Amino acid sequence: MPNNKLNDLALYYFVDDLPGALIPATRLTTILERCHQSLPLTRLALVYLEKQGLQALHQHAQGNSAIDEFRRSAKEEQFQRKQTAEMKQRTLEAARQAQINLMQEKAKAARQALESDPKYIAKVRNQKLRARYYLDYFIERDCFHTLMDILRRVDAGNRLTEKDILWLLTTGKDYYSDHLKSAYHCIEAKFYVSKFKKSQDPWMAINASSHYRKADKSAVADKLLCAIDIEKKKSPKIKSAFYTTHGGVKRDLKLKDEALNLGKKAHLLMGKDFRPCTLIGAVYMETACYDLGQEWYAKAVERGASKQAIDSDLRSIFMRAEKATQNKMRLHLLEIDPIRYSWAKSARSKRSSKC
Numbered sequence: 001m002p003n004n005k006l007n008d009l010a011l012y013y014f015v016d017d018l019p020g021a022l023i024p025a026t027r028l029t030t031i032l033e034r035c036h037q038s039l040p041l042t043r044l045a046l047v048y049l050e051k052q053g054l055q056a057l058h059q060h061a062q063g064n065s066a067i068d069e070f071r072r073s074a075k076e077e078q079f080q081r082k083q084t085a086e087m088k089q090r091t092l093e094a095a096r097q098a099q100i101n102l103m104q105e106k107a108k109a110a111r112q113a114l115e116s117d118p119k120y121i122a123k124v125r126n127q128k129l130r131a132r133y134y135l136d137y138f139i140e141r142d143c144f145h146t147l148m149d150i151l152r153r154v155d156a157g158n159r160l161t162e163k164d165i166l167w168l169l170t171t172g173k174d175y176y177s178d179h180l181k182s183a184y185h186c187i188e189a190k191f192y193v194s195k196f197k198k199s200q201d202p203w204m205a206i207n208a209s210s211h212y213r214k215a216d217k218s219a220v221a222d223k224l225l226c227a228i229d230i231e232k233k234k235s236p237k238i239k240s241a242f243y244t245t246h247g248g249v250k251r252d253l254k255l256k257d258e259a260l261n262l263g264k265k266a267h268l269l270m271g272k273d274f275r276p277c278t279l280i281g282a283v284y285m286e287t288a289c290y291d292l293g294q295e296w297y298a299k300a301v302e303r304g305a306s307k308q309a310i311d312s313d314l315r316s317i318f319m320r321a322e323k324a325t326q327n328k329m330r331l332h333l334l335e336i337d338p339i340r341y342s343w344a345k346s347a348r349s350k351r352s353s354k355c
Helices: 003-012 027-036 043-051 055-061 067-115 118-132 141-155 162-169 178-199 202-214 218-226 236-252 256-269 274-286 290-302 307-320 323-336
Strands: none
Touching (some): 003 027, 027 043, 027 055, 043 055, 055 067, 118 141, 141 162, 178 218, 202 236, 218 236, 236 256, 236 274, 256 274, 274 290, 274 307, 290 307, 307 323
């Protein structure tokens, strides 16, 4: 029988709320079809109707009620069935919700117990602290205590000891992240700034500036140094160191001409110091004046700079350079000494704020 006819039958006999009344070939649809054709039902069919609580249909199928009486009774039975089903559904929903609420309460209690556990609190605090310095990965057990002690002191703005720095440069080198380095140098810079404010000693400002540069805060260093009238100082050594440091700051800020002028002023004051020569050589190399750069680097070596330091400087300049500039610098270096500068053959730009 087509589904629409099954639906009509189910509506007519007030059993459309029962799933079996809408599916072909079920026991109930077979009974409905026989009733509708005024055919007698088997004993098993009558037993089925009674077990299903379909008393009105049970009586009608046996000829014990007229159609109008049957429909009134069947309608009332259906109403009662729906009421009972709704109450049962509400009871099930209430029980399900109660179970959910109980589980949520247990989870909340467990979470509160965990969050109040001193060990858990310490663990979360450590995780957040490590994340601030981009160290949220596995830390070796032997290094964990030392590293966390260092991070706590840095995070509190406290200076590190020489022993701490030695550990970070050796055993803990894998954990000396750029963010940790920057934080360390900022703390050192602030320390020397405070010393400078008390003593007005330019050496303190020079030290502070060096740390600001390493923390990628050359603009702060520039402001500090620009406020100092170094010309009033008589010592050539301190003036040369000041100009060299300030020249390095200007170099960071891409103010190449100012950096060169300061480097040359420092060199005139302390002609035997290699540091101004290194600064001038670096600026010339960065501006693609390679012959001049090599000339000043050679002067730096003559005055005590190591070839390793010069090569490291050259490599950092190379790695920060734009691709076109890098290609020119590669050709220049390989032409001078293909063995010494063999690293330039395969090196690729790693643009960074400071090496």
